Amino acid sequence: xxxxxxxxxxxxxxxxxxxxxxxxxxxxxxxxxxxxxxxxxxxxxxxxxxxxxxxxxxxxxxxxxxxxxxxxxxxxxxxxxxxxxxxxxxxxxxxxxxxxxxxxxxxxxx
Numbered sequence: 053x054x055x056x057x058x059x060x061x062x063x064x065x066x067x068x069x070x071x072x073x074x075x076x077x078x079x080x081x082x083x084x085x086x087x088x089x090x091x092x093x094x095x096x097x098x099x100x101x102x103x104x105x106x107x108x109x110x111x112x113x114x115x116x117x118x119x120x121x122x123x124x125x126x127x128x129x130x131x132x133x134x135x136x137x138x139x140x141x142x143x144x145x146x147x148x149x150x151x152x153x154x155x156x157x158x159x160x161x162x
Contacts, residue, residue, distance in 0.1 A: 053078060053143060055136040060157050063136075076139065076151040084152055099148045102128045104135030107156040132156045 053076050056064040062071040065081050073084040101120065103112065112129050120127050128138060132153055139151040 053081070055140055055151070055153070058132065058136060058153070058155060060155050062155055063153060073152070073154045076153065078148065078150070086152075086154060099124070100126045100128065100142060100150070102130065102135045102139045102142070102149065102151045104130060104132030104139075104151065104153040104156075106132055106154045107158065 053066050055076070056066070058064070062069065063074060064070075065074070065076055068081060070081055070083070073086050075082040075084045108131055109129055112127065117127060128135070130138060133156065135151060135153060139149060139153075142149040
């Protein structure tokens with residue numbers, strides 16, 4: 053999987069257009085209901101989770117962060133443009149990586 057671009061409406065990931073927030077796994081792209089954070093953690097079997105929280109970095113709920121650490125998942129929270137770049141870099145390094153991405157508002161193309 054490779055994030056090729058993003059707008060305020062969604063993402064282009066490995067040639068697939070995805071509308072809205074999404075979870076990117078090594079072999080799947082899923083629509084992501086952002087409010088269901090605990091359920092999202094249960095889907096992950098990754099070593100690293102990169103979260104893109106829009107146009108600025110948002111704090112992660114401490115309970116969810118604790119749950120991820122207990123599951124052995126390292127979490128990197130960034131704004132979405134940087135999260136896309138980090139995810140792509142880690143993927144090219146062949147790291148077992150997932151991403152949770154929220155489209156940044158105000159972005160018309162990318």
